[in-house]
Amino acid sequence: MGAVIGIDLGTTFCAVATLDETGRPIIVHNQEGQNITPSCVALDGPNSILVGEVSRRIWTTSTKNRAAARFKRDMGTSVTYQIEDKHFTPTELSTFVLKKLLKDATTSLGQIHDAVVTIPANFSNEAREATMAAAKAAGLNISYIINEPTAAALYYSFKSGQDMHGNYVVYDLGGGTFDVSVIKVDGQNIEVLATNGIIRLGGIDFDEALQAIVAKKFKEVSGKELEANQYSRGQAEDDKKSLSIRKSVTVDVGFQAITVTREEFEQSISSRIAQAEMLCEATIADAKLLRTDISEVFLAGGSTRLPIVRESINRVFGMEPTSTVNVDEVVALGAALYAAYKGNQSKLTPVQRGSVNQIQVIESTSMCYGTLAMNNSGTLAARMENSVIITKGTRIPCSVTEIFYTQADGQTVVGLEITESTANETDPAFVKILWRGTLELPGGRPMNQPISVTYSYDENQIMHCSFVDVTSGRKTEVQKSIISQGAEGVTSVDQFLVE
Amino acid sequence: MGGLIGTIVVFFVIKLIYAAIKAAIASSNNNSTEVSNAKNYQREYSKALSDYKKSMGLIVQFGVFTAMSDGAMDQSEATVIKGWIQKTVSSINQDHSADIKLILNLAFKNAFEKARVGELNFTNLISELNEVGNSTFKSQALELAFAVLSADGKIENSELKVIDNLVRGLGLDPKEVSRIRDQQLILLNISTSTSSTTESILGIQPGWDKEATRKHLQLEFQKWNGRLSTLAEGEGRKNAQKMLDIIGTLRQKYD
Numbered sequence: 001m002g003a004v005i006g007i008d009l010g011t012t013f014c015a016v017a018t019l020d021e022t023g024r025p026i027i028v029h030n031q032e033g034q035n036i037t038p039s040c041v042a043l044d045g046p047n048s049i050l051v052g053e054v055s056r057r058i059w060t061t062s063t064k065n066r067a068a069a070r071f072k073r074d075m076g077t078s079v080t081y082q083i084e085d086k087h088f089t090p091t092e093l094s095t096f097v098l099k100k101l102l103k104d105a106t107t108s109l110g111q112i113h114d115a116v117v118t119i120p121a122n123f124s125n126e127a128r129e130a131t132m133a134a135a136k137a138a139g140l141n142i143s144y145i146i147n148e149p150t151a152a153a154l155y156y157s158f159k160s161g162q163d164m165h166g167n168y169v170v171y172d173l174g175g176g177t178f179d180v181s182v183i184k185v186d187g188q189n190i191e192v193l194a195t196n197g198i199i200r201l202g203g204i205d206f207d208e209a210l211q212a213i214v215a216k217k218f219k220e221v222s223g224k225e226l227e228a229n230q231y232s233r234g235q236a237e238d239d240k241k242s243l244s245i246r247k248s249v250t251v252d253v254g255f256q257a258i259t260v261t262r263e264e265f266e267q268s269i270s271s272r273i274a275q276a277e278m279l280c281e282a283t284i285a286d287a288k289l290l291r292t293d294i295s296e297v298f299l300a301g302g303s304t305r306l307p308i309v310r311e312s313i314n315r316v317f318g319m320e321p322t323s324t325v326n327v328d329e330v331v332a333l334g335a336a337l338y339a340a341y342k343g344n345q346s347k348l349t350p351v352q353r354g355s356v357n358q359i360q361v362i363e364s365t366s367m368c369y370g371t372l373a374m375n376n377s378g379t380l381a382a383r384m385e386n387s388v389i390i391t392k393g394t395r396i397p398c399s400v401t402e403i404f405y406t407q408a409d410g411q412t413v414v415g416l417e418i419t420e421s422t423a424n425e426t427d428p429a430f431v432k433i434l435w436r437g438t439l440e441l442p443g444g445r446p447m448n449q450p451i452s453v454t455y456s457y458d459e460n461q462i463m464h465c466s467f468v469d470v471t472s473g474r475k476t477e478v479q480k481s482i483i484s485q486g487a488e489g490v491t492s493v494d495q496f497l498v499e
Numbered sequence: 500m501g502g503l504i505g506t507i508v509v510f511f512v513i514k515l516i517y518a519a520i521k522a523a524i525a526s527s528n529n530n531s532t533e534v535s536n537a538k539n540y541q542r543e544y545s546k547a548l549s550d551y552k553k554s555m556g557l558i559v560q561f562g563v564f565t566a567m568s569d570g571a572m573d574q575s576e577a578t579v580i581k582g583w584i585q586k587t588v589s590s591i592n593q594d595h596s597a598d599i600k601l602i603l604n605l606a607f608k609n610a611f612e613k614a615r616v617g618e619l620n621f622t623n624l625i626s627e628l629n630e631v632g633n634s635t636f637k638s639q640a641l642e643l644a645f646a647v648l649s650a651d652g653k654i655e656n657s658e659l660k661v662i663d664n665l666v667r668g669l670g671l672d673p674k675e676v677s678r679i680r681d682q683q684l685i686l687l688n689i690s691t692s693t694s695s696t697t698e699s700i701l702g703i704q705p706g707w708d709k710e711a712t713r714k715h716l717q718l719e720f721q722k723w724n725g726r727l728s729t730l731a732e733g734e735g736r737k738n739a740q741k742m743l744d745i746i747g748t749l750r751q752k753y754d
Binding site: 074077078079120122124157196198199200270271272273274275277278279281282420422423425427429430431432 | 625678681682715716717720721722724725727728730731732740743744746747748750751752
C-alpha cells in the first residue's frame with residue numbers, strides 16, 4: 001500500500017513524518033535513529049555526498065569550505081555554496097538533503113506514494129519553484145507544498161481532537177525564517193486569514209549576534225581580532241541554547257575566558273525581536289481582528305524556546321504561548337496530515353482515511369500579484385507603476401478582473417507583465433517580474449481602448465492570466481504555475497550518493 | 500525620464516514643422532487664422548524649450564547647493580552631478596544637445612563659485628523652478644538632491660535640511676517624495692546606530708507623539724520587509740535589512 005510523508009525542509013534541521021496505522025501522524029526516524037536531520041551537506045571524497053549529523057560536525061568545526069549549511073534562505077537565488085573545490089546551488093544542496101530523507105523514509109516505511117514539502121509562508125515564487133524542483137529531482141512524488149504555519153495549525157487542530165473553534169495564531173520561528181499566521185479553526189476546517197513572514201530572521205541570526213558579542217569582548221581584553229576557529233558557529237549555537245536555561249555562559253577563547261550574560265545576548269537581538277512583534281501586529285490587522293480575538297498562540301520552530309521570544313509573544317498577544325508538542329516536529333507532523341488529505345486517499349487504510357477526509361484547508365495568497373501600467377492620474381507626470389490585481393491574503397481560489405486602457409492613438413501592441421510583491425507595492429523597482437509578453441492590437445484606433453486583465457488563482461496554486469482587448473476580442477493567455485512543474489533543477493545526483 | 504523629455508522636445512519640433520507647412524499653405528491661400536495658429540505653435544515651442552533649458556540649469560544648481568550644504572563638495576558628489584549632466588545631454592534631441600551641455604556645464608561652474616562664497620540663494624532657486632518647472636522637473640531636482648546626499652555614503656543633517664526645504668518649497672507630492680527617497684535609501688550605507696538624522700531619513704517628524712511615530716514605524720517596517728523579499732542579493736538587500744534593524748531599534752525607543 002505504501003506510505004505518505006510530510007517533510008519539513010528546515011534551514012538548520014529537517015523532519016519527516018507519516019501517518020501510523022491508527023491515522024495518527026508520527027515522526028519517522030532517520031538512519032541514525034534521530035527525529036531530526038541537520039540540513040547540512042559535505043563531500044566525502046570527490047564524488048560522494050554526506051548529509052546529516054556527520055556533515056554538521058564538519059561544518060561547525062571547519063573554517064574552510066568543507067561543508068554547506070543554511071542554504072534554504074537562498075533558494076531561488078543565484079547564490080552558490082562552495083564545498084571543497086565544487087560549487088552548488090541551494091536547489092542542488094536541497095536535493096541532496098531530500099534524497100537522504102527519502103532514502104531513510106523508504107527504508108523505514110517502504111514505498112512512498114505521496115509526499116508534501118513545507119515552505120515558509122513568505123517564500124517568493126522562485127523559492128517555491130526551486131523547492132519543487134529539488135523535491136522532484138530527489139525522486140519525490142510531490143504535487144503540493146504547504147506553508148509551514150498552516151501545517152503546524154493542522155497538527156494542533158488534529159491533536160485537539162477537532163475541539164478547536166476560534167481564531168488562533170501560529171508563531172513559527174525556526175533556524176532561518178520567521179512566519180506568523182492567523183488562522184480560523186472550526187474542528188478540522190482551517191482557514192488562513194492572514195500570513196506574513198520575515199525571510200531572514202531565525203536562529204542563525206541569533207548565533208551570529210552571540211559570535212559578535214564574543215568577538216567584541218575578546219578584542220577588548222586581548223587587543224586581537226577573534227579568529228573564526230576560536231569560536232565556531234556550532235559553539236555559538238550551543239551557547240545560545242544554554243542561555244535559554246542559564247543566566248550566563250563563559251566561553252574559553254584562546255587564553256581568555258569570556259562571559260556573556262543572557263541580558264547582553266537578549267539586548268543584541270532585541271531589534272530583531274521588535275521586528276517580529278511588528279510583524280505579528282501587522283498580521284492581526286491584516287486578518288481584521290484585534291489581539292483580544294485570538295484564542296491561543298501556537299509555537300513552531302526551535303527558536304521559540306528562547307525566553308525573550310516567549311516574553312515578546314506575551315507582550316504582543318497578552319497570553320502565554322502554547323507548545324504542547326515538540327516545536328521541532330510540529331510542522332512535519334502537520335505536513336503528513338496534509339499529504340494524506342491531498343494525495344491519493346484510496347492508498348490509505350480506512351482508519352487513516354477517517355483521520356483526514358474531514359479536513360478542509362482554505363489557504364490565502366501569500367503574495368500580491370499585479371501588472372505594470374502607466375499612471376496618468378493626479379498631479380504626477382505619467383509614470384509606470386505596479387498595479388496590484390490580486391492582493392495578499394485573498395482566499396484561494398479567486399478571480400479578479402481589472403480594466404486598463406491603451407495610451408496612444410494607433411497603438412498596436414501592449415507590453416504585458418505579471419508581477420509579484422510581498423506588500424501592496426506601486427514602485428516597479430521593488431516588484432519581481434514573473435512573466436513578460438505582448439498583446440497585439442488592431443491599428444487605426446484612438447487611445448483609451450479598454451484592455452481587460454483577469455488573474456485567477458486556483459487551489460493548486462496555478463495562476464491563469466488573460467489579457468483581452470475588449471473591442472476586438474484579441475487576447476493573450478498565460479498559465480503561470482506558482483509551483484512550477486518544469487523548473488530547472490539537478491537531473492541526477494546518483495553519482496554522489498553514499499551507499 | 501530623459502527619454503520622456505526628449506520625446507516632448509521632438510513632439511514640439513514636429514508640431515513646429517507641421518505648423519510651418521500649414522502656414523505656408525495658409526499663406527498661399529491668404530488664410531490669416533491658420534497663419535496665426537502657426538505662430539502660436541512656434542511661440543509655445545520656443546517657450547517649452549526655454550523653460551526646459553532653464554529648469555535643467557536650476558536642477559544642477561540644486562545639486563550643487565545640496566553638495567555644498569555641509570561647507571564643501573566631495574569628489575563623489577561632483578561625480579554624481581557630472582553623471583546627471585551627461586545623462587541629460589545624451590537623452591536630448593541631437594539638435595539641442597550641444598546647447599544643453601553648454602548651459603548645464605556653465606550652471607555647474609557658476610553655482611559652485613557662488614556657493615563657495617555663500618551667494619547661491621536657495622529661495623531664489625525655488626522661486627525660479629516654481630515659475631518655469633513642471634512636476635517632472637521638480638521630481639528630478641529632488642532625485643538629484645538625494646543622489647548627491649547618497650554620494651559620499653554619509654548623511655549630514657545639513658543635507659537632510661536641504662531635502663526637507665526643497666520638498667516644501669516645490670510643493671512636491673508626499674507619495675512622490677517617498678518613492679524617490681526609498682529608491683535612494685537602498686543605495687545608502689546607513690549606520691545602524693539611531694539618531695535624529697536616522698529618524699529624519701525614515702520620515703519621522705519632530706513634532707509627532709509616540710503613537711504617531713509607532714504607526715509610522717509600523718508602515719515603514721511593512722514596506723521594507725516586503726521589499727527585502729524582492730531585492731536581489733547585494734548592497735540593496737543589505738541596506739534594506741539595515742533599514743529593518745533601524746526600525747526595530749526605534750520601535751523599542753518608542754515602546
